[in-house]
Amino acid sequence: MRIENSFIPVRGVGETTERRLWQQGITHWDEFDGSVVGETLADRIETFIDEGRTHLERGDVAPFIEALPAASRWRCYENVSEQTCFLDIETTGLDATINDVTTVSVHRGGETKTFVKNRDLTARRLETELEASSLLITFNGQRFDVPFLETCYDLEVTTPHVDLMYPCKKIGLDGGLKTIERELGIDRDRPDLSGRDAVRLWHEYERGDEGALETLVEYNRADTRNMEPLMEIVADRLHETVFEAACVDE
Structure with a gap:
């Protein structure tokens, strides 16, 4: 349609x-x-x-x-599927005034990019990705991801936004992203990981475990990539x- x-x-x-x-x-x-x-x-x-x-x-x-x-x-x-940006963030907690964004992944045109705190995650990089997109798609991003980024990076996200959680509910798909993925048969590596693990992995990385960051990035990227087949369904x-x-x- x-x-x-x-x-x-x-x-x-x-x-x-x-x-x-x-x-x-x-x-x-x-x-x-x-x-x-x-x-x-x-x-x-x-x-x-x-x-x-x-x-x-x-x-x-x-x-x-x-x-x-x-x-x-x-x-x-x-109308704009090729110019659509799927976005997901990981953070150290739920309060944007006291917690940090650790990784942000964007998926557009078959390519996934991940930006990491204290490396290449900056307001300008985020603005560039959003400005290049005709549509932004998140899952629960209207209440979480977008306001978190706006608070932490002093951004104003103006890219037209579809929060997938709402059309999912319209067809009876309730629960979090991974719950809905399982119901629809959308696969991912490490389905055992959760948002709580994402916080733990970041702290392990801060203590010197580079492998923890690799796992965190892949978890974040899976959240982002899997929104595309979910949106199609x-x-x-x-x-x-x-x-x-x-x-x-x-």
Whole structure:
């Protein structure tokens, strides 16, 4: 499903109205002719479509992210999948005012990069990665990763953001990232490691154990890489349950 199939970003169009449009055969912006809604709403939809095409030509999905509910922001992914940055962080604790970010991994275009505290993890490196991305995807990053980075590195993260936790919940996938991975059959090395282990590994590295850092980096990279197949699965399932199911309803 692409943004061009969506009408709920328009003020006054909820899920019921959008479903009615789809059932009337208006499943894409190109098919909208204003005949099945009132004149005022038709004008708003036409304006949205005109402006939306301009945004998409620029690769800018920010206006759609801002207008969509958190559980529906997955709809932007297919439009900018090649420019999407999957991001995950590890920290020494849960409070950004007293704890540190130890590693940050980003995965985009099939390549994964990891930045390490006191080596190459800087505000400028993070800004560069985010500025090169049309979309940011995290898991629970809306409440944790993004505000943690903003606090610790005095950043303002403005890249359009999809927190995978919310669309996962929409299709009944609850729990943490690794729990959902197991349910879906997404494999990883060292499935025994947890966030608590990540804290321990960092402290072991600080005491001189380089192997602990290698393990921590691989753990962080696995979290980041595995979000891509998860996003693909979630988007496919939601496409079927939200869009295709509505289009065949009578």
